[in-house]
Amino acid sequence: MNKWKRRSPLIGACAAIAVLALLLVIYSATGPVPMAGTKSISIDVVYEDGSRDHYKITTEARFLSDALKSIPDLKIEGTTSEEEGLLVTAINGREADMKKGKAYWELLCDGEPASYGVSMQAIKDGEAYTFQYTKIQKKSDKT
Structure with a gap:
C-alpha cells in the first residue's frame, strides 16, 4: 500500500500535464490564425x-x-x-x-x-x- 501512496502524486502530475497538453493542442487548432503580409x-x-x-x-x-x-x-x-x-x-x-x-x-x-x-x-x-x-x-x- 505504501508503494501506491508514493506513486499517486506522480500519476496525478502526469495526468495534469497530459490534460494541459491536450488543451494546448485544441487551442492551437481552433484559435485565431493571423494572416501574414499586406x-x-x-x-x-x-x-x-x-x-x-x-x-x-x-x-x-x-x-x-x-x-x-x-x-x-x-x-x-x-x-x-x-x-x-x-x-x-x-x-x-x-x-x-x-x-x-x-x-x-x-x-x-x-x-x-x-x-x-x-x-x-x-x-x-x-x-x-x-x-x-x-x-x-x-x-x-x-x-
Missing part, C-alpha cells in the same frame, strides 16, 4: 443615432487592434485586461456604457458577430469590420 480591410462605425464613419486601410497588422492604431482619425478608447484584451467603451468620443446606457460596441466581421474580441481578432485581406452601437433590450421590449 491586407486591405474596411472598418465602419455605426453610432447610436445611425450616423456612420467609414475607414479603408492597407496594413501589415495581423490583429484588428493593431490595425486600428494605424488610423489617425479613429480614436478607440477602452479598458485592457490580460484575459480579455481590449474592451471598447468609446469610439471617436461616443461612449457605449453598460452601466449607464445598457449599451456596448458590438464587433461584426463581414456582417456577422466576430468570433473574437478586438485584440484577438485575426484579420484577413478583404474583410469588413463594423463597430455597431448596440443597446441591450429588456425582455419586455422583445415581445
